[in-house]
Amino acid sequence: MVLITRKIEFSASHLYHNPALSPEENRRIFGKCNNPHGHGHNYALEVTVAGEPDPVTGMVLDLKELKEILEREIMQRMDHRFLNYEVAELKGQIPTCENIARVIWQLLDPRIKQGRLYRVRLYESSDLFADCYRNGAAG
Amino acid sequence: MGVTVELGRRYRFATSHRLHTGQLSEEENVRIFGKCANPYGHGHNYVLEVGISGDVDPSTGMIANLADLDSFVEREVLEPFDHRSLNEDVAVFRVVVPTTENLCIEIFRRLQSFPQAKLRRVRVQETSNNSFEYTGKSGEEQV
Numbered sequence: 403m404v405l406i407t408r409k410i411e412f413s414a415s416h417l418y419h420n421p422a423l424s425p426e427e428n429r430r431i432f433g434k435c436n437n438p439h440g441h442g443h444n445y446a447l448e449v450t451v452a453g454e455p456d457p458v459t460g461m462v463l464d465l466k467e468l469k470e471i472l473e474r475e476i477m478q479r480m481d482h483r484f485l486n487y488e489v490a491e492l493k494g495q496i497p498t499c500e501n502i503a504r505v506i507w508q509l510l511d512p513r514i515k516q517g518r519l520y521r522v523r524l525y526e527s528s529d530l531f532a533d534c535y536r537n538g539a540a541g
Numbered sequence: 542m543g544v545t546v547e548l549g550r551r552y553r554f555a556t557s558h559r560l561h562t563g564q565l566s567e568e569e570n571v572r573i574f575g576k577c578a579n580p581y582g583h584g585h586n587y588v589l590e591v592g593i594s595g596d597v598d599p600s601t602g603m604i605a606n607l608a609d610l611d612s613f614v615e616r617e618v619l620e621p622f623d624h625r626s627l628n629e630d631v632a633v634f635r636v637v638v639p640t641t642e643n644l645c646i647e648i649f650r651r652l653q654s655f656p657q658a659k660l661r662r663v664r665v666q667e668t669s670n671n672s673f674e675y676t677g678k679s680g681e682e683q684v
Contacts (some may be wrong), residue, residue, distance in 0.1 A: 432601075498597075500602060531549045533549060
């Protein structure tokens with residue numbers, strides 16, 4: 403099995419607020435991430451696909467195709483957007499690194515036909531990231 | 542469709558060490574550890590990567606609150622290690638050689654009891670060229 407990873411970057415804003423909790427609880431749990439007008443990050447997304455190289459092309463998958471999937475599914479949906487208000491898949495969820503990574507997994511997994519989605523790693527900053535794996539395949 | 546989510550967090554500490562063991566002769570120490578056996582030690586800017594997993598709490602969107610993880614790592618690792626000598630200031634390294642392999646194991650041991658999530662892995666980068674990772678004793682850390 404060979405793993406192939408493609409990286410993209412997007413910029414987006416978000417805030418953490420759970421309407422079921424009091425303003426004080428929101429403040430206590432989320433700190434400055436609860437500031438009402440939100441804030442932003444440069445996110446870096448690494449998408450790893452696993453598979454065997456095709457004997458004719460030598461490729462696990464056509465990177466052009468992966469690039470197009472990432473452009474369509476992720477960049478157009480999330481880049482320069484306010485994640486809480488503009489990304490339907492995140493409605494009703496706190497847009498933490500964990501939840502965004504999971505939504506990205508769910509968007510990409512059915513689109514990847516050659517090879518198999520192995521890992522989604524989303525960096526919110528160089529010191530904080532979330533990894534998603536298929537259950538039972540944690541790296 | 543089941544997805545496992547892990548959170549990764551990086552921390553930094555600057556610490557000195559010397560690779561040397563009383564169980565070997567001076568010549569053997571120098572042969573095995575080279576300049577890492579120089580008598581007064583040397584230091585690195587270590588980068589520690591901590592990986593935790595668990596259910597994402599629907600009310601917070603988090604595996605664990607970062608403030609809790611940060612304060613735990615601060616207390617268990619950064620405060621006792623940063624700007625210190627591993628050999629002199631950390632009891633276990635009076636007995637075992639403070640290689641980065643052993644440092645990973647010691648950090649894993651210290652962080653294993655983090656109450657809010659399961660510790661999956663500890664990765665320590667000693668320099669930009671060398672990094673080491675520990676996921677617990679085999680059999681202990683099942684997927």
